[in-house]
Amino acid sequence: MTEPSAPRPKQQPEERPFSLRGGIPLGRIGGIPVVLAYSWFAIAAFTVIAYGPVLAHNDPRLGATAYLVAFAYSVLLLISVLVHELAHALTARLYHWPTQKIVLNLWGGHTQFEEFTASPGRSVLVAMAGPAANLILAAGGWLLVSGGQLEGVADTLANIFVWANLLIGIFNVLPGLPLDGGRLVESAVWKATGSHEKGTIAAGWAGRIIVIALAVWFVVLPLLSGNRPDTSLMLITLLVGSFLWMGASASIQQARYRSRLHLVDAAALAEPAVGLPDTASVLDVLRHSPRGVPxxxxxxxxxxxxxxxxxxxxxxxxxALAAATPATAVSYPLAAGAYVKEADRGAELLAYLAQLEGSDYAVVNDGGTVTGLLRQLTVLNALTGKQPPSAAGSQAAGSQAGGEGRDQD
Structure with missing residues (x-):
């Protein structure tokens, strides 16, 4: 985003490397912050409750220790997911894609990137690095198990580690978002159509189809065959299916938002405005803005x-009091830095506005003169499609007409 003539303070996210907000910081790996979300403890508890009795039944000698082994299983899963996400982040670093953080949570985890420029090929390579890392871990674990040197709990955990990484690797290459395999569909459609948004929407719908297929395979077919589905399997299917459906739907929505980014234009969406010094009186305001317009x-x-x-x-x-009443007495403050240039638009404009407090932003021209007032709701309506394009066009004409020949007093 370009700066107006009067320096505007850049709003940078505050660095809080050890903030407990939303999770527990685990430190940095390769300079990348890793956060353990509190929701992970829910899946850890489920693992202990679900698999502790199974392990105790299979090996009565474990006794209550079976529940500790089940917890160790959840920790191994956590490590597997962490390696998966690190593979994404470190591969992305090869293309200079900055990673904001890795979050490990109820659904496994995700890598949060900062703004970057992607391409179909690079997107696939970064996505496939995660499953590839899990398959490598599974292969290494299998070599350890096949050596026959492990016994008891160590052998049990090693086998679990192998199967867990094999499952994570294979499951994540299924061709639908939010799974990594969805990037294959996204990139193929992106390459064929030239539209990243169309690729994301297609991959999102593929993800929804995968959810339906999982529900049919693990729930509907057993019921039709007269068998009662396993309760634990049904619960896992419900949880995983819900996560996938929400992720696929979010991907589709984000793609639709991206397709409308060209409508997010400060000059086009701003309503006409005039700038006055804060020493002005209410009478000055009424002279420049009869009936509140501009x-x-x-x-x-x-x-x-x-x-x-x-x-x-x-x-x-x-x-009788208008001339003696300061305009500041009938005004509300703008947030610090809450002004943009007429040329600001698209993702950069959204990113800047997202860092500001308040819901109104002044619009200035290259000379620093106020020409418009941008409302948060107007931006959201343009982004979500609630505001028809004709309305945005009429606002653009009004803003340009109102800005001609207007100077600050």
């Missing part, structure tokens, strides 16, 4: 927009 943005001695006049409050001031 909006009035106040700026300080540094020329930075600082407040927006509430037109209803200004209109309520008695005429």
């Amino acid at each position: 909006a009035v943005v106040l700026y300080g001695p540094d020329q930075r927009p600082s407040a927006v006049v509430d037109e209803a409050a200004a209109a309520d001031v008695p005429a």
Whole structure:
């Protein structure tokens, strides 16, 4: 995003390397923060409750220790997921894609990247690195088990480790988002159509089809055959299916948002506004903005927009007091840095607005003159499609017409 003539403070996310908000920091691996979400303890508890009795039944000598072994199983799963996500992050680093953090949670985990420029081929390589890492772990575990040197609990955990990584690796290459294999579908459609958004939508629908297939295979078919599905298997299918369906739906929605990013344009979406110094009176406001149109943005001695006049409050001031009443008395403050240039648009504009407090943002031209007022709701409507394109076009015309020949006093 380009800077206006008056320096605008960059809003950078505050670094909190040891914040407990949302999870427990586990430190950094290769400079990448790793966070253990509190939701992971739910899947750990489920693993202990579900598999502890099974292990105790299969090996009565374990006794209560079987539950500790089950917990160790959940930790091995955690390590497997961590290796999976690290493979994504480290492969992405080869293409200079910055990784914000790795989160390990109820559903396994995810790698959160910062903004980067992708391509179909690179997207596939980064996605496939995760399952490949799990298959390598499974192969290494199998070599250890096949050596026949492990006994008792160690042999049990090693076998679990092999099968867990084999399952994670194979399951994640299924061709549908949010699974890694969905990137294959996404990239194929992306390459064929030239549209990243169409690829993501196609891969999202493929993910929904996978959910339906899993439900049919593990629930519907056993019921039709007269067999009662295993309760634990049904619960796992429900949990995994819910996660996949939500992830696929989120991918489809995000792709639709991306397809509308070109409509997120500061100049096109802003309503006309005029800038006045914060020393102005209500009478000055009423002279420049009869009936509250255009909006009035106040700026300080540094020329930075600082407040927006509430037109209803200004209109309520008695005429006899208008000249003596400061405009600041009938205004509400803008957040620090809550102004953008007319040329700002797309993902960069959204990223900047997302870091600001408040819901109104002044729009300025290259000379720093206020030309418009951008509302958060207007941006959201343009992004979600609730606002028809014709409305955005009429606002653009109004903003341009209102901005001609207007200077700050």
